[in-house]
Amino acid sequence: xxxxxxxxxxxxxxxxxxxxxxxxxxxxxxxxxxxxxxxxxxxxxxxxxxxxxxxxxxxxxxxxxxxxxxxxxxxxxxxxxxxxxxxxxxxxxxxxxxxxxxxxxxxxxxxxxxxxxxxxxxxxxxxxxxxxxxxxxxxxxxxxxxxxxxxxxxxxxxxxxxxxxxxxxxxxxxxxxxxxxxxxxxxxxxxxxxxxxxxxxxxxxxxxxxxxxxxxxxxxxxxxxxxxxxxxxxxxxxxxxxxxxxxxxxxxxxxxxxxxxxxxxxxxxxxxxxxxxxxxxxxxxxxxxxxxxxxxxxxxxxxxxxxxxxxxxxxx
Numbered sequence: 001x002x003x004x005x006x007x008x009x010x011x012x013x014x015x016x017x018x019x020x021x022x023x024x025x026x027x028x029x030x031x032x033x034x035x036x037x038x039x040x041x042x043x044x045x046x047x048x049x050x051x052x053x054x055x056x057x058x059x060x061x062x063x064x065x066x067x068x069x070x071x072x073x074x075x076x077x078x079x080x081x082x083x084x085x086x087x088x089x090x091x092x093x094x095x096x097x098x099x100x101x102x103x104x105x106x107x108x109x110x111x112x113x114x115x116x117x118x119x120x121x122x123x124x125x126x127x128x129x130x131x132x133x134x135x136x137x138x139x140x141x142x143x144x145x146x147x148x149x150x151x152x153x154x155x156x157x158x159x160x161x162x163x164x165x166x167x168x169x170x171x172x173x174x175x176x177x178x179x180x181x182x183x184x185x186x187x188x189x190x191x192x193x194x195x196x197x198x199x200x201x202x203x204x205x206x207x208x209x210x211x212x213x214x215x216x217x218x219x220x221x222x223x224x225x226x227x228x229x230x231x232x233x234x235x236x237x238x239x240x241x242x243x244x245x246x247x248x249x250x251x252x253x254x255x256x257x258x259x260x261x262x263x264x265x266x267x268x269x270x271x272x273x274x275x276x277x278x279x280x281x282x283x284x285x286x287x288x289x290x291x292x293x294x295x296x297x298x299x300x301x302x303x304x305x306x307x308x309x310x311x312x313x314x315x316x
Contacts, residue, residue, distance in 0.1 A: 005035030005036065005041065007203055008022070008039075008056065009035045009036045009037040009039040010036075010037060010200070010203070013037050018058040018060075019055070019056070019089060020055070021054070021055055021089065021090075021091035022041075022053070022055070022091065023051075023052070023053050023091065023092070024050075024051060024052060024093060025043050025053065026045065026047075026048055026052050027052050028048040029044075029045065032068075036195060037195075038058060038059035038060075039056055040056070040057050040059065041054050041055070042056075042065075042076070042078060043076075044070035044072075044073060045073045046073045051073040052073050053073065053076050053091045053092065053093050055076065055078050057078075061080060064080045064081050065079070065080055066080065066081055066287060071110045071113065071114060072106075072107075072110055073093075074093045074094075075091070075110040075111055075114060076091050077090045077091070077114040079287070088115075090111070090114055090115055092107070092111050094107060130181040130182055131182045132175045132181055132182075133179045133180050133181065133182060134175060134179065136179045136180075142179065146174065146175065149174050149177065149178050150170070154167070199235050199239050202232045202235045203232055205228050206228040206229055206232050209225040209228045210225055213225045282297055
């Protein structure tokens with residue numbers, strides 16, 4: 001995976017692959033990160049020189065992740081809920097022939113542990129949230145138009161009515177009409193600003209050379225493939241340096257500061273396994289996703305909490 005995350009994302013996009021398990025990533029750590037083109041990698045590894053597993057998801061499925069279980073640097077799993085169907089994705093990297101028997105037995109034991117999980121729950125499809133562009137109120141003209149439209153919607157009243165729920169809905173509706181709403185789409189991927197046509201062209205030539213060498217294992221074809229590998233690395237390095245130089249130049253401007261904060265927020269968000277907590281577990285540890293079952297579990301929890309005797313009452 002070292003230096004090839006964006007290339008992998010490009011391949012998944014080209015071949016229309018939404019979920020991909022990867023092995024021998026050789027990345028140390030227990031993290032998640034964006035690899036560009038709207039793909040996110042969840043990975044686990046304890047040694048940067050061996051093993052390592054991961055799962056790559058297309059952006060539209062990232063919000064569907066309910067749980068990530070990193071068992072070892074050979075086995076990990078993701079639990080997703082897609083259109084009411086619970087899906088367990090397991091990425092396993094089996095030991096090679098020369099590995100010790102103990103390591104092989106440990107792998108099969110870990111694989112059994114995660115592959116006997118069964119979830120049978122349903123949930124309605126979750127729509128992408130479209131947010132009102134409240135930040136436009138910083139502009140005086142937008143702020144004034146919002147005031148006028150809101151007064152009209154409230155029947156010309158200067159003082160807000162006592163019914164707050166009705167008033168709040170009028171404010172929200174006026175905001176949506178005057179300020180507009182976001183599309184819910186992902187903004188430009190700041191992690192791969194360096195990905196340009198030159199890099200893509202070099203990778204394409206390298207890919208064709210690899211196919212040529214696979215079909216005809218001559219020394220000439222091997223040298224051609226190796227040379228194109230080195231060329232890709234040079235193109236990527238050059239493109240990254242140019243992109244970062246442009247970013248550093250922009251840092252002295254107001255727009256540059258916004259880019260920096262946006263990039264920091266994106267990196268923080270991409271580093272989280274679960275984007276939002278949408279489920280809880282029952283007494284036996286099973287995941288509950290339906291609205292009815294979640295509400296019932298919360299009711300049980302608070303009934304137990306409010307009726308539980310404290311230590312002093314027990315002594316009396």
